[in-house]
Amino acid sequence: MNSPYSIADWWAVVPAAGVGRRMNGERPKQYLELNGHRVIDHTLHRLGSHRGLRGLVVAINTEDEYWSAPKVPVALETVPGGEERCHSVLNGLEQLAGRADDDDWVLVHDAARPCLRAEDLDALLSELAGHPVGGLLGLPIADTVKRTDSRGDVLETISREGLWRALTPQMFRFGLLRQALWAALEAGEWVTDEAAAIERAGYRPKMVEGHGDNIKITRPQDLPLAALYLAQQEEA
Numbered sequence: 001m002n003s004p005y006s007i008a009d010w011w012a013v014v015p016a017a018g019v020g021r022r023m024n025g026e027r028p029k030q031y032l033e034l035n036g037h038r039v040i041d042h043t044l045h046r047l048g049s050h051r052g053l054r055g056l057v058v059a060i061n062t063e064d065e066y067w068s069a070p071k072v073p074v075a076l077e078t079v080p081g082g083e084e085r086c087h088s089v090l091n092g093l094e095q096l097a098g099r100a101d102d103d104d105w106v107l108v109h110d111a112a113r114p115c116l117r118a119e120d121l122d123a124l125l126s127e128l129a130g131h132p133v134g135g136l137l138g139l140p141i142a143d144t145v146k147r148t149d150s151r152g153d154v155l156e157t158i159s160r161e162g163l164w165r166a167l168t169p170q171m172f173r174f175g176l177l178r179q180a181l182w183a184a185l186e187a188g189e190w191v192t193d194e195a196a197a198i199e200r201a202g203y204r205p206k207m208v209e210g211h212g213d214n215i216k217i218t219r220p221q222d223l224p225l226a227a228l229y230l231a232q233q234e235e236a
């Protein structure tokens with residue numbers, strides 16, 4: 001079957017070394033049960049079974065006692081996570097050094113986003129296959145946006161024109177992303193996503209609209225919502 005995009009192969013880095021403070025669970029949220037499997041297993045199966053994936057690097061917390069590799073049809077290796085997500089991602093990129101060419105595409109996807117649709121992954125790969133910089137999945141903001149002070153009093157309403165929520169995967173070429181992330185971290189800028197490092201380097205990542213069910217499991221109420229989304233996707 002002709003793949004919907006011209007990318008022959010790509011790599012994936014999955015930051016999975018968080019402790020899930022905001023989830024306040026009995027274990028890190030990527031290991032919580034979700035519709036009969038662990039959150040991380042859903043994520044790795046959705047990435048790992050996608051055509052063209054050449055290798056999968058998962059950043060795991062060095063204190064982690066829960067990790068075990070799921071069976072996925074692609075080479076999976078682990079690296080130690082870092083202090084923040086950006087450090088974990090960079091550790092994953094360094095693991096690919098010597099194997100990934102500078103022009104190879106690398107997709108970075110949060111372990112905590114198990115509901116990623118194959119169609120959204122295809123859309124990202126198709127839209128960005130020939131793009132000079134790369135980009136990310138996102139959602140245009142549909143609510144009115146307010147800025148408040150530390151007491152929660154509204155200071156202003158911010159125009160939502162052109163405002164998006166950044167999701168993952170975020171997809172950039174190996175050499176550019178590695179260099180941009182190193183530069184950001186060396187400047188003490190612990191970026192919260194890969195696109196911010198690319199922007200900081202003077203480039204403009206392309207936003208590709210995804211689906212709203214690609215949520216990041218962050219707080220307790222996110223888990224039942226993710227279960228609902230997975231069940232809906234499986235019924236579709």
Ligand SMILES: Nc1ccn([C@@H]2O[C@H](COP(=O)(O)OP(=O)(O)OP(=O)(O)O)[C@@H](O)[C@H]2O)c(=O)n1
Pocket residue numbers: 014015016017018019020021022023029030059081082083084085086088089110111112113216217218
């Ligand atoms: N040092 C870190 C911190 C986070 N992550 C990963 O980055 C993704 C998004 O991070 P987030 O939702 O913030 O996860 P946590 O850091 O675990 O959550 P919290 O901030 O509530 O502790 C998650 O898959 C998480 O495992 C990581 O690999 N390394």
Ligand SMILES: C[C@](O)(CO)[C@H](O)COP(=O)(O)O
Pocket residue numbers: 085110165166167168192193194216
């Ligand atoms: C990468 C990300 O999921 C894009 O929205 C987000 O920045 C992760 O932030 P977190 O604080 O590490 O969850």
